[in-house]
Amino acid sequence: METLNAAELLAALGHESRLAVFRLLVQAGPDGMNASAIGEQLALPPATLSFHLAHLSRVGLIRGQRESRFIRYSAEFATMDELIAFLTQNCCQGQACLPRTATCDTTEKRRSRLAKTAT
Amino acid sequence: METLNAAELLAALGHESRLAVFRLLVQAGPDGMNASAIGEQLALPPATLSFHLAHLSRVGLIRGQRESRFIRYSAEFATMDELIAFLTQNCCQGQACLPRTATCDTTEKRRSRLAKTAT
């Protein structure tokens, strides 16, 4: 992931309402929730919520799919995974790391492990 | 960590220049770098850099300490650790998690493990 893209994702999550929306969807799991349920839970007016949902969708942190009158939004776990991999890249792989720092196993790291193990 | 605080940290990292500064400091390790070295590396004018350094300091992602004429900035790994713990809280502890998602070991998780193991 390039720095530009990571900054975009971080900026998207760097707003209280959007972060709340995203966390709600993470908690909701793969099935997600429809927009009005989110708005009700977080007490956001429809237009405001729609603005933030559009932002999160644009950067790929959530996706929405129409289901009759509703649009069901769900978290894009893969994108978040990549973001976390990016964030931990330079402080969790042995170099330049303080003891308190997170040691994370992300898709990226699993891949490189598998690559070494595989034929 | 409360959502508000996490959003602040994410917003701080959600700007290309600040993210670049932070990553540079993470790479530099605990010793950090002084402001002019950062500015040179990233080609940022002094006032702009200072603005971003102040922002990162304010939210606790970096710290600066004067050393003669220079101010040496370094990453606050502990803050980043907490942020990553927050981000992985609801998708990496067994519930509501897709296979691709990061499984992370952060200070918070180590603590709760220790709490269970300890007397």
Add this chain to the structure above:
DNA sequence: TCCATATTTAAAGTATTATCGAAATATAAA
């Protein structure tokens, strides 16, 4: 003391982002 260097602060302009009512669109139900 005077000068040079490192960095910040002030000030002011520009640009971007957020909010929300009202109107528009999409779908389903009556």
Add this chain to the structure above:
DNA sequence: TTTATATTTCGATAATACTTTAAATATGGA
């Protein structure tokens, strides 16, 4: 059809954030 519900888009406003020049502060050396 008409009506109701879910959601988005528009439009106007307000609020924040970013950038930069110039001036200020802090420190060390001549």
